[in-house]
Amino acid sequence: xxxxxxxxxxxxxxxxxxxxxxxxxxxxxxxxxxxxxxxxxxxxxxxxxxxxxxxxxxxxxxxxxxxxxxxxxxxxxxxxxxxxxxxxxxxxxxxxxxxxxxxxxxxxxxxxxxxxxxxxxxxxxxxxxxxxxxxxxxxxxxxxxxxxxxxxxxxxxxxxxxxxxxxxxxxxxxxxxxxxxxxxxxxxxxxxxxxxxxxxxxxxxxxxxxxxxxxxxxxxxxxxxxxxxxxxxxxxxxxxxxxxxxxxxxxxxxxxxxxxxxxxxxxxxxxxxxxxxxxxxxxxxxxxxxxxxxxxxxxxxxxxxxxxxxxxxxxxxxxxxxxxxxxxxxxxxxxxxxxxxxxxxxxxxxxxxxxxxxxxxxxxxxxxxxxxxxxxxxxxxxxxxxxxxxxxxxxxxxxxxxxxxxxxxxxxxxxxxx
Numbered sequence: 001x002x003x004x005x006x007x008x009x010x011x012x013x014x015x016x017x018x019x020x021x022x023x024x025x026x027x028x029x030x031x032x033x034x035x036x037x038x039x040x041x042x043x044x045x046x047x048x049x050x051x052x053x054x055x056x057x058x059x060x061x062x063x064x065x066x067x068x069x070x071x072x073x074x075x076x077x078x079x080x081x082x083x084x085x086x087x088x089x090x091x092x093x094x095x096x097x098x099x100x101x102x103x104x105x106x107x108x109x110x111x112x113x114x115x116x117x118x119x120x121x122x123x124x125x126x127x128x129x130x131x132x133x134x135x136x137x138x139x140x141x142x143x144x145x146x147x148x149x150x151x152x153x154x155x156x157x158x159x160x161x162x163x164x165x166x167x168x169x170x171x172x173x174x175x176x177x178x179x180x181x182x183x184x185x186x187x188x189x190x191x192x193x194x195x196x197x198x199x200x201x202x203x204x205x206x207x208x209x210x211x212x213x214x215x216x217x218x219x220x221x222x223x224x225x226x227x228x229x230x231x232x233x234x235x236x237x238x239x240x241x242x243x244x245x246x247x248x249x250x251x252x253x254x255x256x257x258x259x260x261x262x263x264x265x266x267x268x269x270x271x272x273x274x275x276x277x278x279x280x281x282x283x284x285x286x287x288x289x290x291x292x293x294x295x296x297x298x299x300x301x302x303x304x305x306x307x308x309x310x311x312x313x314x315x316x317x318x319x320x321x322x323x324x325x326x327x328x329x330x331x332x333x334x335x336x337x338x339x340x341x342x343x344x345x346x347x348x349x350x351x352x353x354x355x356x357x358x359x360x361x362x363x364x365x366x367x368x369x370x371x372x373x374x375x376x377x378x379x380x381x382x383x384x385x386x387x388x389x390x391x392x393x394x395x396x397x398x399x400x401x402x403x404x405x406x407x408x409x410x411x412x413x414x415x416x417x418x
Contacts, residue, residue, distance in 0.1 A: 137285045141232040142244040144287035146187055148218035149280055151236045152176070152194070152208065153183040160235035160280030161208060162289060163215040170319045171279030172294055173199035173206045184210040187242055198322030202262040202330060203389060204294050204310065205318040206279075218281065220312050221288035225249045225267055233271040233293055233307070235280025247271035253376070255386040256295065256308055262330070265386030266308040267291045273307030282309040291315070314390050331391040332417030333399075335359040337381040347371045347402065348384035358415035364401060371407075372400035388417065 133140040148163045152171050159175030161184065169184065176182055176196050184194040194210030225231075232246045251268035258264070269282060273293050282291035291309030298304045321328050334357020341349040348370040353360045364370075370378050374397050378384050391397065393416040401408050 133285075137230060138232055138244070138246045141230075141246075141283050141285060141287045142234065145218060145232070145234050145281055145283045145289070146242050146244070148215055149187065149234045149242065150210075150213065150215055151185040151239075151241045152279060153185065153191075154179045157276075158236060158239055159276060159278040160293070162279070162281045162292065163213075163217045164220060164289075164316065164319065165217050165323075167209055167211045167213075168197075168217075168319075168323055169194070169208045169210060169215075170292055170315055171206050171208060172292065173201045173204045175279045176206045176208065182208060184208060184213060185241065186213040186215045188214050190214065198325070200318050200322060200328040201260050202258070202328065203264060203314060203318045204258060205292070205315050205322070207319045207322040209323075218283075218289045219287065220316060221284055221286075221290040224311070224313075225252055225284065225290045227252060230285040231267075231269045231271045231290075232283045232285075233269070233273055233277060233280060234283065235273075235277035235293060237272075237274035237276040239276055243277075245272040250306070253383060253386065254308065255380070255382040257382075258295075262389070263382055263385040264310060264314065264389045265383065266294070267311055269307050269309065270305045271307060272303050272305075273309075274303045277307075311390065317390075317392070329393050330417040331388045331393045331395060331414040333357070333359045333364075333384075333388065333412065334415050335364065337384075339381055341369065345369070346377070346379045348378050348381040350401075358412055362399070362410050362412040364399065364410060364412070365403070367403070369402040370399055371402055373397055375400075388414070393417075 131140045150161045152159050152161045152175055161169040161171035164170050176199055180196055182194050183191050185191040192210050192212045194208040197207045197209055199206035227249055229249050231249050234244050237243050247270040250270050253265045254268045255263045256266045273296055277293045280293045281289050282293055284290050289312050291311055292315045293309045295308045296303055297306040318328050334354035335350050337349045337351040341347055350366055350368045352366055372378055373387050391414055393414055395414050397412050399410045399412050
């Protein structure tokens, strides 16, 4: 089995409630219920009068005159008290059901209208399509994200890209290769020349600037993905632009080394990712970009249900540096260790510490077992290496270590990986 980067692919509103009857003189009506709830009147029970309206409000009915009783005060009937309590409980339950259906109707009416465009013979045709995100989440994501996904073409093949700022597109470094310019094609079929502002082979991220396209910046996810949530991939597998596939997030923080021996903690997904998907979007059910599709794990080079995406937090951080003309510097702790711990327990075993490095300055020693960084569990040394890709040199982190059975929190200022 091999870890393969994706090679570029070849070329109606509810009715108003009934008007309540006029209240008897001397009685002040209570507020009416909201317009999307109905209040059903309940008939009074003999000897135990009940308000004419239910628990949501209405005009109460005055109690009937009680006949004089020469034998003394009237005693209440226990059986009638039970009946009254049951009827009141039933009224409350019915009211709650009405409230629930009212809220449900508001949610179900929260549909999204998406304008789709197509280009033919130099003319652009637009069509409005209404999609309910609750019943059709994949269709909603596809309609929302697709306009922000472009096809990037080079002399060696093609891949995908995602608009993340005005005229700026994130893609993979292996998609642009050594090209200084590329062709960028939007979802309407319009193609323009784009300039490669920079590429970082360590993180496999590149940035392209292209003007004149109808590609609005996508919304980037702020929260980290979690296992089991919906994952929607949009890109150009095999050159078939605007192709949508879906699945789930199969794993997070999956350490994946690249040909530069740099480990990136990736998002793993079973959404189909094939050659040409590289640089495209991996979105959550809210149509937010949570990753940039990058590679697959396969024996044949084709998708076998295991695809990987660079977390958007890492991709955006690197892209901002490239767009600003800066060199991407990698953060490091300044220590080394084996892939597995001597005891077989989870964590990153510290075999050696670089003198004067970040770990050394923080007091981390050989023999320590790193079990978490900023509260995120560390299961292996490779995973620890991958975590570093999400930080910049100079960032401060809290490293949790196990030293001789004692758990310690160590503040570390990350250094620069040489």
